[in-house]
Amino acid sequence: MIDPESLGRRLHELRADRGLALTALARQAGVSTSMLSAIERGEKTPTVVVLSRIADGLGLSVSRLLADLETDRVIVRRAAEQDHVAEPGGWHRAVLTPVVPGVNFEWIRTTLPPGCDAGRFPAYAPGSHEFVAVESGELCLGVGEAQYVLTAGDSVYFPADVGHSYANRGEHPCVYSVAALIMRPRAA
Template sequence: MDITAHLSATLKTLRQTRGWSLALAAEKTGVSKAMLGQIERNESSPTVATLWKIATGFNVPFSVFLQTSEPPERPVFDPQNSDMVVVPLFPYDEQLRFDWFAISLAPGALSESSPHDVGVVEHVTVISGALDMQIQGQWRTLAAGEGIRFAGDEAHGYRNSSADRVQFHSLIHYPATPSAR
């Protein structure tokens, strides 16, 4: 199963399992009913930012949408025309409650992330290149080998101001008790 078909099936299963209509899913995620329907019908592939909104709205780890039952290759989320590529390094661990991703951001790319659930903490470490991070409305640049930890439950952004692709890791810790929705 390709990744877009997996996204489609996972979204539909989550929504139906909870008994949510498309309208309620749109309300919970902040993603339009039309877009959710297109994703479920495998007519559209969401951006990373949209997929984050969906994961947050359903209160599930981001990697739920990337984990397929088909080894041996790691799933790669690289939507069409995307400047951001996300590869899970480790599958979501229910006991430890984290996702760990390798992320690549194209030159000039900007990815703005809406707040995740209350209590989510992110750790970002730059592997190569320079990454601009917006946290609490302030931009700062991290060079290769530098990292930062921040509250993921606030709006934040990733930007590559350089002419070269930037590679970084993102470790995301989810709270033990999900926030009420």
């Protein structure tokens, strides 16, 4: 397991070695200054996506960024440690998975209120994959130009290298999980 305080110290050292101000790295990484500051203080554990952005901002791979920080091969992420995000439009998502060095995998549980459109997501890099399982309600999933209506118990796989969208056009909340392996091209 990676200790958040050790990760924070490592990020601070790497940023300082490069002579980067907190705001400069935040801008290069595409994350908020407050998020980066909380990670450096060991108060917040970043998601895989955020960690990948920070690594890119530092010109490193995620595995190089996390080198020598892993103390245990089993990583437990307690419910209280999960990132919960309230999105515009009233929908909510929770990132369930812990950060694992070198693995671009996330498992996200989302709740869409009735009539909510979560929007369209851009195509990810080739080799990216998404698996979606609907727990309750009705999910309208767009993959490229195709539309699929999924209900409780349904699941689907699609290569995530095309634009995709999620919406709940039903009268009840929709709860679904996304397991995503997202490939990201690395900056030189």
